[in-house]
Amino acid sequence: MRLVAIGLAAGVFSALFGVGGGVIAVPLLILLVSLPERAAAATSLGAIGITALAGVVVFGFRGEVDVGYGALVGLPAAVGALMGTSLQQRVPTRTLTYAFALLLTAVGVWLLVT
Amino acid sequence: MSTQTIALALALGLATGVLAGLFGLGGGILFVPTLVALGLGQLEAQATSLLAILPTVAAGAWNQHRFGNLRVRTALVVGVASIAGVEVGARIATSVPEDLLRRLFALLLFGVAAQLAWRARRAAPRYPDSP
Numbered sequence: 001m002r003l004v005a006i007g008l009a010a011g012v013f014s015a016l017f018g019v020g021g022g023v024i025a026v027p028l029l030i031l032l033v034s035l036p037e038r039a040a041a042a043t044s045l046g047a048i049g050i051t052a053l054a055g056v057v058v059f060g061f062r063g064e065v066d067v068g069y070g071a072l073v074g075l076p077a078a079v080g081a082l083m084g085t086s087l088q089q090r091v092p093t094r095t096l097t098y099a100f101a102l103l104l105t106a107v108g109v110w111l112l113v114t
Numbered sequence: 115m116s117t118q119t120i121a122l123a124l125a126l127g128l129a130t131g132v133l134a135g136l137f138g139l140g141g142g143i144l145f146v147p148t149l150v151a152l153g154l155g156q157l158e159a160q161a162t163s164l165l166a167i168l169p170t171v172a173a174g175a176w177n178q179h180r181f182g183n184l185r186v187r188t189a190l191v192v193g194v195a196s197i198a199g200v201e202v203g204a205r206i207a208t209s210v211p212e213d214l215l216r217r218l219f220a221l222l223l224f225g226v227a228a229q230l231a232w233r234a235r236r237a238a239p240r241y242p243d244s245p
Contacts, residue, residue, distance in 0.1 A: 003188060003191040003192050003195065004191065004192075004195040005195075006192050006195070007191065007192040007193065007194065007195025007196040007199065008195055008196065008198055008199040009199065010192065010199065011195070011196030011197060011198060011199020011200040011201075011202070011203060012199040012200070012202050012203040012206075013199075013203065014142075014164070014196065014199070014200060014203060015164075015199070015200040015201070015202070015203025015204040015206075015207060016203040016204075016207050016218075017142070017146070017160060017203075017207075017218070017219055017222055018142055018145070018146050018159065018160025018161060018162075018163040018164055019142030019143050019163070019167075019222075020139075020141070020142045020167050020171060021196060022139060023139075023143065023222070023225075023226055023229075025192060027229075029188075029192075033188070035185070035188070038183050039183050039184075039185060041183075042175070042178035042179075042181070042183035042184040042185075043183075043184055043185045043188050043189045043192070044189075044192075045171050045174045045175040045178055045184070045189075046171075046175045046179075046184050046185075046189030046190070046193065047188075047189045047190075047192035047193035047196060048167065048171045048175075048193070049168065049171045049172060049175060049193065050189075050190070050193025050194060050196065050197070051193055051196040051197070051199075051200060052142075052164045052165075052167040052168055052171065053168060054196065054197040054200040055161070055164040055200050055203075055204065056161075056164050056165050056168070058200055058201060059160075059161035059204060060161075062161075062204075062208060064157055064158050064160075064161035064162075064208075065158075065161045065162055065164070065165050066149075066158060066161075066162045067165065068115065069123065069149060069152065069154065069162050069166075070162045070163075070165030070166045071165075071166075072120060072123040072124060072127065073124075073126065073127035073130070073145060073148060073152075073162075073166045074127065074145075074165060074166030074167070074168065074169045074170060075127065075169055076124050076125075076127035076128040076131060077127045077128065077130050077131030077134065077141055077145070077166060077169065077170045078131060078169035078170050078172065078173040079128060079131060079173075080127070080128040080129065080130060080131020080132040080133075080134070080135065081131040081132070081134050081135040081141070081170050081173045081174045081177075082131075082135065082173050082177060083131070083132050083135065084131060084132040084133065084134060084135020084136040084137075085135040085136075085174060085177050085178075086135075087132070087135070087136055088135065088136050094234050096136065096137075097137065097230050097231070097233070097234040098231060098234060100133065100136075100137055100230060101227040101228070101230040101231045101234075102227070104143070104223045104224075104226055104227040104230070105223065105227045107144075107147045107223055108220040108221070108223035108224050108227070109220070110147070111147060111150070111216055111217075111219060111220040111223070112216075112217060112220045114150075114216075
């Protein structure tokens with residue numbers, strides 16, 4: 001039952017913002033189902049695949065999905081994701097995480113002023 | 115689409131994937147601003163981001179499955195339940211003005227940034243190295 005609630009929340013979030021829903025699903029899987037952090041992140045990836053696919057279908061029918069740009073950005077990103085996960089095993093990510101948080105803040109400000 | 119746009123899209127896509135893998139994110143949070151930077155509208159960028167997420171999470175989930183971290187049954191239940199939520203979220207996204215959607219997305223970025231900083235702080239060593 002809790003898993004269904006997590007799925008519903010992640011789905012709304014995903015379609016509303018064009019994200020996978022992991023932002024919501026990972027903390028909820030940790031807090032409500034007490035999955036360990038790494039298992040929660042991995043499991044959320046599996047769920048996101050289904051969520052994003054549903055979103056593509058729903059928005060595709062509305063004619064909002066640009067397949068060319070999606071492939072152009074998504075395919076190199078898949079290669080990058082493999083590099084990133086391997087890199088994660090080897091480098092200390094704490095300082096990087098702060099830098100990344102700063103980057104996200106900067107992007108947020110840019111979106112607000114554009 | 116010019117050659118320059120294609121090169122930029124490929125470079126930004128690769129960088130997004132590395133960051134997503136490194137920090138355990140799906141990538142959507144970065145795909146959306148990337149696609150906006152490439153000239154798409156907010157709603158179109160969000161919808162297209164969902165498509166770009168597919169190959170990224172497929173690669174990430176496959177990698178995590180090899181490490182034995184993926185709970186398949188849990189992922190299936192959460193994923194299938196999310197489909198109903200997707201319909202609701204899509205209705206909201208298509209009914210609000212795009213600049214409001216963009217402002218809400220910027221707030222989401224601030225929230226994720228705060229969450230990341232908080233997690234990094236919590237994971238800090240309890241006994242820091244002496245100076």
